[in-house]
Amino acid sequence: MRVAPLARQSGVMVRFRPFLLGPLFNAQGWATSLFNLYPAKGRYMWRDLERICFDLDLPFRQPEPFPQNSLLAARVALVGLSSSWGEELCRGVFRAEFGDGRQIDDSTIIGDILSQLQIEAAPVLEAARAETNKAALRAQTGEAKQLGIFGAPTFATADGELFWGNDRLERAIAWARMGFGPIATD
Amino acid sequence: MRVAPLARQSGVMVRFRPFLLGPLFNAQGWATSLFNLYPAKGRYMWRDLERICFDLDLPFRQPEPFPQNSLLAARVALVGLSSSWGEELCRGVFRAEFGDGRQIDDSTIIGDILSQLQIEAAPVLEAARAETNKAALRAQTGEAKQLGIFGAPTFATADGELFWGNDRLERAIAWARMGFGPIATD
Numbered sequence: 222m223r224v225a226p227l228a229r230q231s232g233v234m235v236r237f238r239p240f241l242l243g244p245l246f247n248a249q250g251w252a253t254s255l256f257n258l259y260p261a262k263g264r265y266m267w268r269d270l271e272r273i274c275f276d277l278d279l280p281f282r283q284p285e286p287f288p289q290n291s292l293l294a295a296r297v298a299l300v301g302l303s304s305s306w307g308e309e310l311c312r313g314v315f316r317a318e319f320g321d322g323r324q325i326d327d328s329t330i331i332g333d334i335l336s337q338l339q340i341e342a343a344p345v346l347e348a349a350r351a352e353t354n355k356a357a358l359r360a361q362t363g364e365a366k367q368l369g370i371f372g373a374p375t376f377a378t379a380d381g382e383l384f385w386g387n388d389r390l391e392r393a394i395a396w397a398r399m400g401f402g403p404i405a406t407d
Numbered sequence: 408m409r410v411a412p413l414a415r416q417s418g419v420m421v422r423f424r425p426f427l428l429g430p431l432f433n434a435q436g437w438a439t440s441l442f443n444l445y446p447a448k449g450r451y452m453w454r455d456l457e458r459i460c461f462d463l464d465l466p467f468r469q470p471e472p473f474p475q476n477s478l479l480a481a482r483v484a485l486v487g488l489s490s491s492w493g494e495e496l497c498r499g500v501f502r503a504e505f506g507d508g509r510q511i512d513d514s515t516i517i518g519d520i521l522s523q524l525q526i527e528a529a530p531v532l533e534a535a536r537a538e539t540n541k542a543a544l545r546a547q548t549g550e551a552k553q554l555g556i557f558g559a560p561t562f563a564t565a566d567g568e569l570f571w572g573n574d575r576l577e578r579a580i581a582w583a584r585m586g587f588g589p590i591a592t593d
Contacts, residue, residue, distance in 0.1 A: 259435040371447040
Protein backbone atom coordinates (compact mmCIF):
# COMPACT_ATOMS: atom_id res chain seq x y z
CA MET A 222 0.00 0.00 0.00
CA ARG A 223 2.93 2.35 0.72
CA VAL A 224 5.60 1.55 -1.83
CA ALA A 225 4.16 3.06 -5.01
CA PRO A 226 3.33 6.55 -3.65
CA LEU A 227 6.58 6.75 -1.69
CA ALA A 228 8.67 5.68 -4.66
CA ARG A 229 6.89 8.16 -6.93
CA GLN A 230 7.49 11.03 -4.50
CA SER A 231 11.15 10.05 -4.29
CA GLY A 232 11.76 9.62 -7.99
CA VAL A 233 12.67 5.95 -7.55
CA MET A 234 11.50 3.35 -10.05
CA VAL A 235 10.01 0.24 -8.42
CA ARG A 236 9.21 -2.97 -10.22
CA PHE A 237 6.83 -5.44 -8.50
CA ARG A 238 8.12 -9.01 -8.76
CA PRO A 239 5.87 -11.78 -7.37
CA PHE A 240 7.45 -14.94 -6.03
CA LEU A 241 6.40 -17.87 -3.85
CA LEU A 242 7.36 -17.82 -0.18
CA GLY A 243 6.95 -21.57 0.37
CA PRO A 244 10.17 -22.66 -1.39
CA LEU A 245 12.13 -19.85 0.30
CA PHE A 246 10.76 -20.82 3.72
CA ASN A 247 11.65 -24.45 3.04
CA ALA A 248 15.20 -23.41 2.14
CA GLN A 249 15.50 -21.87 5.63
CA GLY A 250 14.07 -24.99 7.24
CA TRP A 251 10.72 -23.38 8.07
CA ALA A 252 7.70 -25.62 7.55
CA THR A 253 5.31 -22.65 7.67
CA SER A 254 5.17 -18.88 8.16
CA LEU A 255 7.13 -17.30 11.03
CA PHE A 256 3.75 -16.05 12.25
CA ASN A 257 2.96 -19.68 13.07
CA LEU A 258 6.31 -21.24 13.97
CA TYR A 259 6.91 -19.78 17.44
CA PRO A 260 3.96 -19.05 19.75
CA ALA A 261 5.25 -16.00 21.69
CA LYS A 262 6.88 -14.43 18.64
CA GLY A 263 3.85 -15.18 16.47
CA ARG A 264 1.43 -13.53 18.92
CA TYR A 265 3.68 -10.50 19.01
CA MET A 266 3.89 -10.31 15.22
CA TRP A 267 0.10 -10.31 14.78
CA ARG A 268 -0.30 -7.61 17.38
CA ASP A 269 2.48 -5.58 15.79
CA LEU A 270 0.79 -5.87 12.40
CA GLU A 271 -2.55 -4.83 13.90
CA ARG A 272 -0.94 -1.71 15.38
CA ILE A 273 0.84 -0.89 12.10
CA CYS A 274 -2.39 -1.15 10.10
CA PHE A 275 -4.15 1.03 12.66
CA ASP A 276 -1.42 3.65 12.38
CA LEU A 277 -1.65 3.54 8.57
CA ASP A 278 -5.46 3.67 8.65
CA LEU A 279 -5.64 0.33 6.81
CA PRO A 280 -8.29 -2.30 7.57
CA PHE A 281 -6.88 -5.44 9.20
CA ARG A 282 -8.22 -8.90 9.98
CA GLN A 283 -6.04 -11.82 10.92
CA PRO A 284 -6.51 -14.18 7.94
CA GLU A 285 -8.04 -17.56 8.67
CA PRO A 286 -6.47 -19.87 7.64
CA PHE A 287 -2.95 -18.48 7.56
CA PRO A 288 -0.86 -18.72 5.55
CA GLN A 289 -2.96 -19.09 2.42
CA ASN A 290 -1.84 -20.65 -0.81
CA SER A 291 -0.68 -17.72 -2.94
CA LEU A 292 0.12 -19.71 -6.09
CA LEU A 293 -2.89 -18.57 -8.13
CA ALA A 294 -2.64 -14.96 -6.95
CA ALA A 295 1.07 -14.82 -7.81
CA ARG A 296 0.47 -16.30 -11.26
CA VAL A 297 -2.31 -13.80 -11.97
CA ALA A 298 -0.14 -10.94 -10.68
CA LEU A 299 2.59 -12.00 -13.08
CA VAL A 300 0.14 -11.83 -15.97
CA GLY A 301 -1.01 -8.41 -14.81
CA LEU A 302 2.49 -7.03 -14.43
CA SER A 303 3.12 -7.59 -18.13
CA SER A 304 0.05 -5.38 -18.63
CA SER A 305 -1.05 -2.22 -16.81
CA TRP A 306 -3.06 -3.62 -13.92
CA GLY A 307 -0.53 -5.77 -12.07
CA GLU A 308 0.25 -3.47 -9.16
CA GLU A 309 -3.42 -2.70 -8.55
CA LEU A 310 -4.13 -6.45 -8.58
CA CYS A 311 -1.42 -6.97 -5.95
CA ARG A 312 -2.96 -4.34 -3.70
CA GLY A 313 -6.37 -5.89 -4.25
CA VAL A 314 -5.09 -9.34 -3.23
CA PHE A 315 -3.51 -8.00 -0.03
CA ARG A 316 -6.66 -6.04 0.80
CA ALA A 317 -8.78 -9.16 0.22
CA GLU A 318 -6.69 -11.38 2.49
CA PHE A 319 -5.65 -8.98 5.25
CA GLY A 320 -8.45 -6.43 5.15
CA ASP A 321 -11.56 -8.37 4.15
CA GLY A 322 -10.78 -11.86 5.44
CA ARG A 323 -11.24 -13.45 2.01
CA GLN A 324 -9.55 -16.61 0.65
CA ILE A 325 -7.04 -15.67 -2.01
CA ASP A 326 -6.54 -19.28 -3.13
CA ASP A 327 -10.09 -19.23 -4.48
CA SER A 328 -10.33 -18.42 -8.20
CA THR A 329 -13.78 -16.85 -7.62
CA ILE A 330 -12.21 -14.32 -5.24
CA ILE A 331 -9.37 -13.58 -7.65
CA GLY A 332 -12.00 -13.23 -10.37
CA ASP A 333 -13.88 -10.71 -8.20
CA ILE A 334 -10.74 -8.66 -7.72
CA LEU A 335 -10.13 -8.68 -11.47
CA SER A 336 -13.73 -7.62 -12.12
CA GLN A 337 -13.32 -4.67 -9.78
CA LEU A 338 -10.39 -3.62 -11.97
CA GLN A 339 -12.64 -3.95 -15.08
CA ILE A 340 -10.60 -6.94 -16.26
CA GLU A 341 -12.35 -9.96 -17.73
CA ALA A 342 -11.41 -12.84 -15.43
CA ALA A 343 -11.63 -15.94 -17.64
CA PRO A 344 -8.84 -15.17 -20.16
CA VAL A 345 -6.58 -13.91 -17.36
CA LEU A 346 -7.07 -17.07 -15.30
CA GLU A 347 -6.33 -19.09 -18.42
CA ALA A 348 -3.14 -17.10 -19.12
CA ALA A 349 -2.15 -17.49 -15.46
CA ARG A 350 -2.31 -21.27 -15.79
CA ALA A 351 -0.34 -21.42 -19.04
CA GLU A 352 2.91 -23.38 -18.81
CA THR A 353 5.05 -20.39 -19.76
CA ASN A 354 3.53 -18.30 -16.97
CA LYS A 355 3.98 -21.09 -14.42
CA ALA A 356 7.61 -21.42 -15.49
CA ALA A 357 8.14 -17.65 -15.27
CA LEU A 358 6.92 -17.63 -11.65
CA ARG A 359 9.20 -20.55 -10.79
CA ALA A 360 12.10 -18.67 -12.36
CA GLN A 361 11.34 -15.52 -10.35
CA THR A 362 11.13 -17.54 -7.16
CA GLY A 363 14.54 -19.04 -7.96
CA GLU A 364 15.91 -15.58 -8.59
CA ALA A 365 14.57 -14.36 -5.24
CA LYS A 366 16.33 -17.25 -3.54
CA GLN A 367 19.57 -16.42 -5.39
CA LEU A 368 19.32 -12.85 -4.13
CA GLY A 369 19.16 -14.15 -0.54
CA ILE A 370 15.49 -13.29 -0.04
CA PHE A 371 13.70 -15.15 2.77
CA GLY A 372 10.52 -13.10 3.29
CA ALA A 373 8.11 -10.60 1.80
CA PRO A 374 8.00 -7.78 1.14
CA THR A 375 11.68 -7.52 0.30
CA PHE A 376 12.98 -4.47 -1.53
CA ALA A 377 16.06 -5.31 -3.61
CA THR A 378 18.05 -2.41 -5.02
CA ALA A 379 19.81 -2.52 -8.38
CA ASP A 380 23.15 -3.03 -6.60
CA GLY A 381 21.85 -6.11 -4.74
CA GLU A 382 21.10 -4.63 -1.33
CA LEU A 383 18.10 -6.19 0.46
CA PHE A 384 15.61 -4.43 2.72
CA TRP A 385 13.02 -6.68 4.33
CA GLY A 386 9.69 -5.50 5.59
CA ASN A 387 7.40 -2.51 5.59
CA ASP A 388 9.55 -0.88 8.27
CA ARG A 389 12.59 -0.85 5.98
CA LEU A 390 10.82 0.78 3.01
CA GLU A 391 12.08 4.31 3.67
CA ARG A 392 15.68 3.08 4.00
CA ALA A 393 15.33 1.10 0.79
CA ILE A 394 14.09 4.16 -1.07
CA ALA A 395 16.91 6.27 0.35
CA TRP A 396 19.45 3.59 -0.65
CA ALA A 397 18.06 3.41 -4.16
CA ARG A 398 18.53 7.17 -4.39
CA MET A 399 21.97 7.49 -2.86
CA GLY A 400 23.42 4.26 -1.45
CA PHE A 401 24.91 3.90 2.01
CA GLY A 402 25.75 7.48 2.75
CA PRO A 403 24.60 10.95 1.81
CA ILE A 404 26.67 11.01 -1.39
CA ALA A 405 25.38 9.39 -4.58
CA THR A 406 27.43 6.35 -5.59
CA ASP A 407 25.79 5.55 -8.91
CA MET B 408 21.83 4.19 22.94
CA ARG B 409 18.55 5.80 21.85
CA VAL B 410 16.01 4.99 24.54
CA ALA B 411 17.11 7.31 27.35
CA PRO B 412 17.31 10.58 25.38
CA LEU B 413 14.11 9.83 23.46
CA ALA B 414 12.21 8.95 26.63
CA ARG B 415 13.47 12.08 28.36
CA GLN B 416 12.39 14.30 25.46
CA SER B 417 8.97 12.65 25.49
CA GLY B 418 8.38 12.80 29.24
CA VAL B 419 8.17 9.01 29.48
CA MET B 420 9.78 7.17 32.40
CA VAL B 421 11.83 4.15 31.34
CA ARG B 422 13.17 1.52 33.68
CA PHE B 423 15.98 -0.74 32.41
CA ARG B 424 15.38 -4.37 33.33
CA PRO B 425 18.12 -6.88 32.45
CA PHE B 426 17.18 -10.49 31.76
CA LEU B 427 18.78 -13.52 30.11
CA LEU B 428 17.89 -14.33 26.53
CA GLY B 429 18.99 -17.97 26.67
CA PRO B 430 16.00 -19.29 28.65
CA LEU B 431 13.58 -17.25 26.51
CA PHE B 432 15.16 -18.56 23.31
CA ASN B 433 14.94 -22.10 24.66
CA ALA B 434 11.26 -21.58 25.41
CA GLN B 435 10.73 -20.79 21.69
CA GLY B 436 12.75 -23.86 20.68
CA TRP B 437 15.76 -21.84 19.51
CA ALA B 438 19.13 -23.34 20.38
CA THR B 439 20.93 -20.06 19.67
CA SER B 440 20.38 -16.49 18.49
CA LEU B 441 18.22 -15.85 15.42
CA PHE B 442 21.32 -14.25 13.93
CA ASN B 443 22.78 -17.76 13.77
CA LEU B 444 19.80 -20.06 13.24
CA TYR B 445 19.00 -19.41 9.58
CA PRO B 446 21.79 -18.57 7.09
CA ALA B 447 20.01 -16.22 4.67
CA LYS B 448 18.07 -14.45 7.41
CA GLY B 449 21.14 -14.22 9.62
CA ARG B 450 23.27 -12.64 6.87
CA TYR B 451 20.50 -10.13 6.26
CA MET B 452 20.20 -9.29 9.97
CA TRP B 453 23.91 -8.50 10.31
CA ARG B 454 23.84 -6.31 7.24
CA ASP B 455 20.70 -4.57 8.49
CA LEU B 456 22.38 -3.90 11.84
CA GLU B 457 25.48 -2.56 10.13
CA ARG B 458 23.35 -0.12 8.12
CA ILE B 459 21.41 0.95 11.22
CA CYS B 460 24.59 1.65 13.19
CA PHE B 461 25.96 3.62 10.24
CA ASP B 462 22.78 5.69 10.07
CA LEU B 463 22.96 6.34 13.84
CA ASP B 464 26.68 7.13 13.67
CA LEU B 465 27.44 4.28 16.08
CA PRO B 466 30.54 2.11 15.76
CA PHE B 467 29.76 -1.49 14.78
CA ARG B 468 31.74 -4.72 14.60
CA GLN B 469 30.15 -8.13 14.27
CA PRO B 470 31.00 -9.78 17.63
CA GLU B 471 33.14 -12.88 17.53
CA PRO B 472 32.00 -15.22 18.99
CA PHE B 473 28.28 -14.50 18.86
CA PRO B 474 26.22 -14.74 20.93
CA GLN B 475 28.32 -14.14 24.02
CA ASN B 476 27.42 -15.24 27.52
CA SER B 477 25.73 -12.24 29.09
CA LEU B 478 25.25 -13.73 32.55
CA LEU B 479 27.95 -11.70 34.29
CA ALA B 480 27.08 -8.48 32.48
CA ALA B 481 23.39 -8.86 33.35
CA ARG B 482 24.20 -9.55 37.01
CA VAL B 483 26.45 -6.48 37.19
CA ALA B 484 23.82 -4.37 35.44
CA LEU B 485 21.29 -5.45 38.04
CA VAL B 486 23.62 -4.28 40.81
CA GLY B 487 24.14 -0.99 39.03
CA LEU B 488 20.45 -0.38 38.44
CA SER B 489 19.87 -0.33 42.20
CA SER B 490 22.47 2.44 42.23
CA SER B 491 23.00 5.38 39.85
CA TRP B 492 25.28 3.85 37.21
CA GLY B 493 23.23 0.94 35.85
CA GLU B 494 22.09 2.50 32.58
CA GLU B 495 25.56 3.79 31.77
CA LEU B 496 26.95 0.32 32.48
CA CYS B 497 24.43 -1.18 30.04
CA ARG B 498 25.49 1.25 27.32
CA GLY B 499 29.14 0.44 28.08
CA VAL B 500 28.52 -3.30 27.73
CA PHE B 501 26.78 -2.89 24.38
CA ARG B 502 29.51 -0.57 23.13
CA ALA B 503 32.17 -3.08 24.25
CA GLU B 504 30.56 -6.02 22.47
CA PHE B 505 29.14 -4.42 19.32
CA GLY B 506 31.43 -1.41 18.90
CA ASP B 507 34.82 -2.51 20.18
CA GLY B 508 34.71 -6.28 19.58
CA ARG B 509 35.41 -7.10 23.23
CA GLN B 510 34.30 -10.20 25.18
CA ILE B 511 31.62 -9.26 27.67
CA ASP B 512 31.75 -12.64 29.44
CA ASP B 513 35.23 -11.68 30.71
CA SER B 514 35.25 -10.16 34.20
CA THR B 515 38.34 -8.12 33.28
CA ILE B 516 36.38 -6.40 30.50
CA ILE B 517 33.42 -5.78 32.78
CA GLY B 518 35.90 -4.44 35.35
CA ASP B 519 37.31 -2.06 32.72
CA ILE B 520 33.85 -0.75 31.92
CA LEU B 521 33.20 -0.19 35.63
CA SER B 522 36.51 1.61 36.02
CA GLN B 523 35.62 3.96 33.16
CA LEU B 524 32.51 4.84 35.18
CA GLN B 525 34.73 5.51 38.25
CA ILE B 526 33.25 2.47 39.98
CA GLU B 527 35.52 0.15 41.96
CA ALA B 528 35.16 -3.21 40.25
CA ALA B 529 35.91 -5.77 43.00
CA PRO B 530 32.98 -5.07 45.37
CA VAL B 531 30.57 -4.80 42.44
CA LEU B 532 31.67 -8.14 40.99
CA GLU B 533 31.25 -9.66 44.44
CA ALA B 534 27.75 -8.19 44.80
CA ALA B 535 26.91 -9.42 41.31
CA ARG B 536 27.75 -12.99 42.33
CA ALA B 537 25.79 -12.88 45.58
CA GLU B 538 22.97 -15.43 45.78
CA THR B 539 20.29 -12.75 46.20
CA ASN B 540 21.45 -10.98 43.05
CA LYS B 541 21.56 -14.21 41.05
CA ALA B 542 18.05 -15.00 42.23
CA ALA B 543 16.85 -11.50 41.33
CA LEU B 544 18.10 -11.94 37.74
CA ARG B 545 16.40 -15.33 37.49
CA ALA B 546 13.18 -13.75 38.73
CA GLN B 547 13.37 -10.94 36.15
CA THR B 548 14.02 -13.46 33.40
CA GLY B 549 10.93 -15.39 34.52
CA GLU B 550 8.93 -12.17 34.54
CA ALA B 551 10.09 -11.36 30.99
CA LYS B 552 8.91 -14.80 29.88
CA GLN B 553 5.55 -14.25 31.59
CA LEU B 554 5.16 -10.99 29.70
CA GLY B 555 5.61 -12.89 26.41
CA ILE B 556 9.07 -11.47 25.69
CA PHE B 557 11.23 -13.46 23.24
CA GLY B 558 13.98 -10.99 22.31
CA ALA B 559 15.86 -7.85 23.26
CA PRO B 560 15.44 -5.00 23.38
CA THR B 561 11.76 -5.27 24.23
CA PHE B 562 9.89 -2.22 25.48
CA ALA B 563 6.98 -3.22 27.74
CA THR B 564 4.46 -0.52 28.62
CA ALA B 565 2.71 -0.32 31.97
CA ASP B 566 -0.47 -1.76 30.39
CA GLY B 567 1.41 -4.83 29.10
CA GLU B 568 1.93 -3.90 25.46
CA LEU B 569 5.20 -5.19 23.94
CA PHE B 570 7.37 -3.44 21.34
CA TRP B 571 10.35 -5.45 20.13
CA GLY B 572 13.43 -3.92 18.62
CA ASN B 573 15.12 -0.60 18.04
CA ASP B 574 12.77 0.07 15.13
CA ARG B 575 9.74 -0.03 17.42
CA LEU B 576 11.11 2.41 20.01
CA GLU B 577 9.24 5.46 18.74
CA ARG B 578 5.93 3.56 18.70
CA ALA B 579 6.58 2.30 22.22
CA ILE B 580 7.22 5.82 23.47
CA ALA B 581 4.08 7.08 21.74
CA TRP B 582 2.07 4.22 23.25
CA ALA B 583 3.41 4.95 26.72
CA ARG B 584 2.25 8.52 26.26
CA MET B 585 -1.17 7.92 24.77
CA GLY B 586 -2.01 4.30 24.00
CA PHE B 587 -3.33 3.03 20.69
CA GLY B 588 -4.83 6.21 19.33
CA PRO B 589 -4.35 9.93 19.62
CA ILE B 590 -6.43 10.17 22.80
CA ALA B 591 -4.90 9.40 26.19
CA THR B 592 -6.40 6.29 27.76
CA ASP B 593 -4.67 6.37 31.15
